[in-house]
Amino acid sequence: MENNKVKQIHDYGQSIWLDFIDREIIKSGALQRLIDEDGVRGVTSNPAIFEKAITGSSDYDADIQQLSAEQADLELLFYQLAIADIKKAADLFKPLYNQEEVEGADGYVSLEVSPRLALDTQSTIAQALRLWKEVDRENVMIKIPGTEEGLEAIRYCIEQGININVTLLFGLDRYQAVTEAYISGLESRHNQGLPINNIASVASFFLSRIDVLVDPMLDEKGLGELKGEVAIASAKTAYQLYKDIFSTERWRRLEAAGAKPQRLLWASTSSKNPAFKATKYVDALIGPDTVNTVPLETIEAFRKEGTLANTLEFDVDKATDTLQRIKAAGINLDDITRQLEEEGIQKFIAPYNKLIDAIEQQIKRL
Template sequence: MNPRLKALSDAGVSIWLDDLSRARITSGGLAELIKDSSVVGVTTNPTIFAGALSNGADYAAQLTELGDVSTAEAIKQLTATDVRDACDLFAPIYQSSEGYDGRVSIEVEPGLAHDTEATTKQAAELYKLVDRDNVLIKIPATLAGLPAIEATIAAGISVNVTLIFSVERYRKVMDAYMAGLEKAAAAGKDLSKIHSVASFFISRVDSEIDKRLGALNHPELAGKAGVANGLVAFGAYQEVFASERFQKLAAKGANLQRPLWASTGTKNAAYPDTLYVSDLVARGVVNTMPEKTMQAFADHGELGEPIDGRAAEGQATLDKIAAAGVPLAEVFDQLETEGVDKFVASWAELVESVASAMKR
């Protein structure tokens, strides 16, 4: 077991890999990461699957078996198979952690991000298709996504809420989670079986804000927004889940909706390549990392100062950035729009790759 990643795990951070492909599963590579790198979960998204399915040879046999189906149906079957097989690989961790870890995510089609009804319907379809208790259905935290999150949780389906950039939206995500739990409880569902993570994006915030700070001639504030935003988010998480509202749900067996740090690969080469891992350590959080970031931490990563109780520090940094002239609300809205657009573009690549493979 790598000692640096084990230390991160021992500090309470659940290490999830931000990648999945059939080759990772069949080669034993994913099993090796579980064994040697303290990996206890996997996240996927349309970009990841577009990359994985561009290697048609890994999926040719299943495409032949599927026969004459639509491209959309083929994509569902191919990705669900990978997620199902990964879920089986993580099943022992899922069972030993009582659902806390051992999770694998699959995302609803990004083109549905602004359609509540279609998102809710597809979330249920994907859950049924994967047919594993340790799957998480990824739903974006768009305004239309919020009621879909609530409805999916109310149906007893565990959810990974994705594309969260602002603390304001994060609070609405936590509210949707608790509203869903309240409906699930009223329907007599076992709340202890429902889990959720809230994926708060980090490096993309720095990328956009750094660009704006450069134009405003405030380089001294560069590289600080992403972590500061995370500190404020963690403070909001602690506040909300200490509330009387959640304590009533916890008494019925409800689980915390854990913060998940996403977009943790450093995009600016001038920053430490483990920045968004070392500086966001707290017990009970998830950090989902690209393999490159995981390898960097395994080689030279160090645990930074724990983030408990540092929300005011984070807010002070964000206040300085706002005072420098960066309109934070505008930035967060822009990042959400771009996030959805990027996944839509990746989905188009995925459709093209699968369509070409089907023709072959």
């Protein structure tokens, strides 16, 4: 499968991670095949993914039955189930993580703190430290939402030497605040004489949800030709910021001590609008030192109809112009990204609550 398009994305410096996990994909060998044949280089999970995995199969029943006898706290029980999967997946990716050419840039599996804690700094820190310790794999990332309350948790966890996947990013200002949290966490650690060459982080920009919200507004303003372009314009602008931030003198000092840049990760990259090509958000944002986390169906679509090109720095002026035009039309992206962050938290809390309820029902049934 040498001409596999998904695998070839890596030739452009971008890593494809899978936005999915369950026991079946690990047990059946399907995840190993994705690593071998498609060149998949990591896995991301979230509460909605685990909710589907645990409620959608009987694979977890025996463990639920056994763990419920010793564990009354349903949230802790869920994390025991999730951690078992995360460990197995992390072990599959360990050979990739250990490869010299990768140097710890890939081979990561992400596990998210409870979405109920998205606005609680101290509880997020406490849970992130606990999960990191319990998973006990150096190629794991703990996911922390990039909320205002999450920023200090991100900074502190980086200082503690934990790999962090910053999730639920929508706006450029918040993205800059996240890079500041990462860099200052590394500086603080470095100043204590602790190693910083073994820490990795990604900043996960959520894309298609931006267009879902903005596109109807564009129609109202007579800017219909920009539909499906605002999220991509934001991402391209974020990448220019990334290049600036990680080439300063301040960064060079950390880099000299072995620090790795916090890569941008494109998330929510399956098209929500049936009028768009299924691989739209993958095609448009291929470029060096980035990650794209995609669901299985988008991987399958890219194999068939994906377009391979170094597109991330195409039409940067057009991206800037797009953002200026929507601002001039009175569409306030700051308000939109704030709304998306609030909705994003709720979109993770709802399946998480459903998951905890389902585990409770399962226990009663078993």
